[in-house]
Amino acid sequence: MTERKEFRDLAEPEEAHAAIASLDLEPEPESVPLAEARGRVLAERVDAELDVPGFDRASMDGYAVRAKDTFGADEADPATLELVGEVHAGAEPDVTVEPGTCAEISTGAVMPPGADAVVIVERTEERGENEIEIRTAVAPGDSVMFAGADIAAGARALGPGTLLTPREIGLLSALGRDEVPVRGRPRVGIVSTGDELVRPGETLQSARGQIYDVNSYTIAAGVEEAGGEAVLYPHAGDDYDEMERLLLRASEECDLVLSSGSTSASAVDVIYRVIEDRGELLLHGVAVKPGKPMLVGRLDDSAYVGLPGYPVSALTIFRTFVAPAVRRAAGVPEPQTATVSGKMAVRERYGEGRMRLMPVGLLEDEAGETLVYPVDKGSGATTSLVEADGIVEVHPDTEYLGEGEAVDVMLFSPDVRPPSLLGVGEDDPLLNRLLDRLGAPRYLPVGSREGLRRLRDGVPDVAVVAGPDDRDVDSVDLGGWRREWGLVVPDGNPANIAGVSSLVDDDLRFVNRDSNSGLRASLGDQVADLADERGVSRRDLVSEIDGFDRSVKASESPARRVLAGDADAGVGLRTTADRLGLGFVSLGWQDVRVRANPERTGKPSVDAFRAVLDEADDRTDALSGYEMS
Known part of the structure; x- marks a missing residue:
């Protein structure tokens, strides 16, 4: 053993x-090409080995002059200088500016010998073929970037530990560095x-x-x-x-x-x-x-x-x-945005005597403040990875975190942002299409009953509820639709399933939805109606249905069990049956409503969802068994 x-x-x-x-x-430091250096960290200091720029250059288009030739010049009494040539960027000057002369110059061009300032072209006027009127006085250095103005030869350019962003890559380019010493990854x-x-x-x-x-x-x-x-x-x-x-x-x-x-x-x-x-x-x-x-x-x-x-x-x-x-x-620093502060959206109990790294989600309330809510499907649930934005460290001695209590959230990634809208409730194909028209929403398909519970607790922005709904939860109705529901069966309905009575009377394998689903609630009502007709208890009929308690989470899951041959029937939607090439026995139409948290009706994303619902007719055309209500 x-x-x-x-x-x-x-x-x-x-x-x-x-x-x-x-x-x-x-690891040991390494040298990488400049083109591959973005995001790396310098391993050693980089000093400038040349002036940047390496020459005095014009920073504006205009005329290179001797500044003292412009003293006293203005609009009323301009100075007139002789034009002796021109200098373009990337070319070595072939003129010299003597007293009383000037040279036309482009931005970035080398200042010609003798010139110490540039008069911008807007403050000049041509007079004749070789004369330029200067209508302003300039001082030495005006509109000129002198050699080494960016960084001078011998100066410390970048220090060890510097994270190389596009800004630093630009400086290294200006220094002519094609290889960069970086910390090893x-x-x-x-x-x-x-x-x-x-x-x-x-x-x-x-x-x-x-x-x-x-x-x-x-x-x-x-x-x-x-x-x-x-x-x-x-x-x-x-x-x-x-x-x-x-x-x-x-x-x-x-x-x-x-x-x-x-x-x-x-x-x-x-x-x-x-x-x-x-x-x-x-x-x-x-x-x-x-x-x-x-x-x-x-x-x-x-x-x-x-x-x-x-x-x-x-x-x-x-x-x-x-x-x-x-x-x-x-050598990479901790991202400054890796931690955010917020307030607990609900009360959370703990008390297990060891530190808890509690997965949490983020959302914003109507005022834009960050709210934090626990995300706990169990550590084996992969979808918690996308539903959780980070973790809150809960001290071993903490018995509970109170609603409104300030907490710090260590984000799973510095790129994490709260969703624009947090919705919970029924899993629905039309809803999936409507959510695509919103900007960065998050929707948790927890079922209608659980969605209402969470809406009552005040966490989500909206809850989507399908089927019979007798829970008194304060909310604002944003709109909704109707969907045809029933029993999904193999193509051609080989068992001749007629409805709920077939599930009770025939030897059929059935797959149901979980107890939070609106589909299960509607099916339960029909079983109860049949029980009343036959004068028996609902429990008696449920016990006759092979698989009534065999539940699955998603709206398509029963249909896929039927498609795989693992069941003779499953509760589902007409649109699912049609898409998978299965048969369908209709049991009626079910209302689906979008109910908003009354504290979030002014939130922009809630308004956007309302607008999407108002314009959703075109989306129902692509799905069988749907209509707006």
């Missing part, structure tokens, strides 16, 4: 930070583990419990954003020898090796054994939620950090503990 590794003496977060900081991730090898993982693009066998590998690409993007160079390695299963081979290969080629999965206290999780056998395990387990199963150690000459397997946990632990270390190694 394989020995089971237990979590003992969980490290505090400070210990995890210290352990990672003790690892050497910093730490190479970070990424190995995802677990027999259940399949890389995107490969065939997925859901029946075997397979899922697509999310972490490799998510963490790689985080590494690149932090200034590192991500290197993806082939997928490793839970076999010790294969895992050891991949980890050792990565340790030879990279400064840091990251793995995800195979770190928890399970008999099949072997990665900690690889680290103990071939390196040094500094800690196993951190007192944080999510992300307790975290490893830190050394593997040969490389640093190693083991991340949890669940995507949200992996990204949270990476963002909190690993990304700062990658930035330090690359």
Whole structure:
């Protein structure tokens, strides 16, 4: 029997930070072509080896003059100078400005010998073939950029640690630098583990419990954003020898090796054994939620950090503990916009005795203030990655965060912005098309019942509600539509399903929606009506339907079960059946309403949604079984 590794003496977060900081991730400096230097960090000081500009040049179109020849000149009493030639940008002057003379000059051109100022062309007038009237007095240096005015030879141009943006690239170009000494980007090898993982693009066998590998690409993007160079390695299963081979290969080629999965206290999780056998395990387990199963150690000459397997946990632990270390190694500063302040939109209880890294979403209220709400589908839910904008650190001694309490949010990315509109509620094909006409909305398809609950709590801007609705929730109706619903069946309806009675009386496999869905609520009402007709209880009829409690989350999911041959019927929409080439037994029409938070009716995005609803007739034409109401 394989020995089971237990979590003992969980490290505090400070210990995890210290352990990672003790690892050497910093690569050697390198020289890169200027064209590839944007976003890199200078490894050493760059001094100017020439004046910029390297000559006195005109900063305006006009005439190069000796300034003292213009003293006293004005509109009433202009000075007249002899024109002796012209100087163009990029050409060496072939004239000399003597007393009483001038030369026409273009912006950027070299000042000719003898001239010390430029009179702009608007303050001059031609008189005859070779005479120019000067209608203003100028001082030496007027409209002239002298050699070295940008930067003089020998001056300190840029210091070590400078992040090279387009501005610095421009200066280096002006200095004639075609190669730039920069800090090396730490190479970070990424190995995802677990027999259940399949890389995107490969065939997925859901029946075997397979899922697509999310972490490799998510963490790689985080590494690149932090200034590192991500290197993806082939997928490793839970076999010790294969895992050891991949980890050792990565340790030879990279400064840091990251793995995800195979770190928890399970008999099949072997990665900690690889680290103990071939390196040094500094800690196993951190007192944080999510992300307790975290490893830190050394593997040969490389640093190693083991991340949890669940995507949200992996990204949270990476963002909190690993990304700062990658930035330090690359010399990239912490982005100033990586943390935002806001107020809790709802009260959130906790009290588990360890630090909680709580995934949260952001939105703005009508006044433009940032509100923060918890996002918790469980650490195994991949969609939490796009629903959460960052994390809030909750101290172990905290029992709850109060509504309106100020919190700091560590963003998953400095590019994160609150959505223009936060909507919740029913999953609906027409709604998806309407949301496309809004700017950067976020919609959470949690179902009608849950959508109303969240609207009552005051978090979302709008809730989309379908089917029977008897909940008294304060809201403003923005508009809506009707959709035809019923039973999705195989093409041709081979079982001759006639309606709800067929589900009760015939030997059929049925797939329902979850209890939050408006479709399930409408179906439940029809089952109750049938029960009244037959003089039995609703519970009696439900017990006769094989699969009434076999529920799925999305509006298309029952239809896809029918399409796959796993069910004889599923609750769904006509438009879904038509699109998938399935049969359909109509059970009626269902109202769908968009209900707004009364505190957000003045928010621009809510007004925009109302306008979209008013002009939505063209969208129903593309979907069967829809009409505006």
